[in-house]
Amino acid sequence: MKKNKSRVLVAMSGGVDSSVAAILLHEQGYDVVGITMRLFDNPFKNSNVLNKTCCSLDDVNDARKTCSVIGARHYYTNMVDDFKNKVMNKFVNEYQKGRTPHPCLSCNHSLKFDSLFNKADELGAEYIATGHHAKITEKDGKFNVEKALDNNKDQSYVLFTLNQEKLKRLLFPVGNYSKEDIRNIAKKYNLSHAEKPDSQDICFIPNGNYREFLKNKIKPIKGFIYNEDGEKLKEHSGIHNFTIGQRKGIEIGGLNKKVYVKSINSSTGDVVISDNEKLFEKELIADQVNWTKGFEPSNNMKVKAKIRYNAIEQEAKLKIISENKISVIFDKPVRAITPGQPVVLYENDKVLGGGIIKNSIPLKTKANV
Incomplete structure (x- = not known):
């Protein structure tokens, strides 16, 4: 295809969304360059093409194959240290304080977009693009992030930290497509990962067990569980094991009702439980x-x-x-x-x-x- 538009650097995780983002931009005539970020060392040696994590060898190969299909260059960059310092360590520190972080937001805000723009400048790319399900619109020189067409996949929630300077160089090509449409486009190009499942968990905790991940990385703040009347019910092993609204894992015998975590005090280690209505x-x-x-x-x-x-x-x-x-x-x-x-x-x-x-x-x- 004749390249009659600007160069765009596409962040490619190896998933179907970012692969189709690259394809759509190629079809629109952009000079597409793909890049895959290695964010952490994946310990799951047996991951396959239908894995639900990222940063596996299969993911990198899927991104490369997509670039090969559309005749685009592909780069692979190591960001393990930055990801650990800016995302994983913050995740640990927030739980240490009795808070519940959102690591995808931290990754976007503290690492991903800044790194992509720096790499884009190195490669002479005017734009960067990702596979986020969201839309960017412009009116009178002002840019807006809007919800995606597919409301079930909308990711605008994790994009609120973007500013106007970034938005004017940012593209979200899949925001106007349903997930079914995206998979159909991938099949049209015979991508072997067209049916790869969406990632459901925190990328560096693919089994979903964040407590196990924190186990050897955190200094537990121990304390007691109280009811709302101030009655001491049980000692606990650390506030990092709790989040507001949680029911599972409280394990207090003798209660004839469901109880939930209402508050966490990082200074004292106190955890207060209550009825759901509270x-x-x-x-x-x-x-x-x-x-x-x-x-x-x-x-x-x-x-x-x-x-x-x-x-x-x-x-x-x-x-x-x-x-x-x-x-x-x-x-x-x-x-x-x-x-x-x-x-x-x-x-x-x-x-x-x-x-x-x-x-x-x-x-x-x-x-x-």
């Missing part, structure tokens, strides 16, 4: 704020707010506390507001921005749920 609150405070649209929204603006990746957005009011701190007040109580998780604010399908949840504000009266 997990509902109406207000949160967030810091580490970024406005994707490039400017601060109006104070007291009505927004939709999302407090975890798989949550449904809820109607809320935004209050600006300072340049780097906001309050989000929900119209109705929401369950298990969790420090360390992002809260992302939307105006219709557009991402306004967001922050990292610092704490919730307890309800003064019992929630009606």
Whole structure:
């Protein structure tokens, strides 16, 4: 195909989304260059083409094969040390503090996009592209991140830290396609990984057992589990074993009801449990704020707010506390507001921005749920 557009560096994990992103840009006439990042040493020697992790030899080969099919160059870069320092260590440190981090957000914000732009500059690429399910739109010189066409795959939640400088050089080619369409495009090009399952877990913890991962990396803050009346129920082995809203693993005998983690105190090691209805609150405070649209929204603006990746957005009011701190007040109580998780604010399908949840504000009266 005649190359009549700009050069674009495509981040290719070896998954079907990033492979089809490269194909779509090739079809549009871009000069595509693929790059695969080695983020950590994959200990799973028996991974195959249908694996659910990343950074395996099969993943690298799948990215290379896709580039070969479309006649694109492919680079493989080692980012193991940076990933460990900026993502994995932060993951450990957050659990040490009794918080629940979102490592994909840390990877995007602290590592992936900056590294890609630096490499793009080295290779003379005007744009970078990824396989994220999201859209970028532009109006009057301002860029917006919007939800993907396939709402079940939408990843706009982990992209709120992007700024205007990055957005003007960033492409999300698969954001206008359903997952079925993406797999069909891969089959059209005879890609052997067209049916590769989506990754479901944290990439460096593919078995999903984050406690096992933390086991030898964290200094446990031990303490006691209390009920809401202050009654001491049981000693625990470390606050890193708990997250807000958790039910499994509490293991307290003699209780004739389901109980959940309501709060975690990293200073004392105290963990408080409660009934499910006590997990509902109406207000949160967030810091580490970024406005994707490039400017601060109006104070007291009505927004939709999302407090975890798989949550449904809820109607809320935004209050600006300072340049780097906001309050989000929900119209109705929401369950298990969790420090360390992002809260992302939307105006219709557009991402306004967001922050990292610092704490919730307890309800003064019992929630009606």
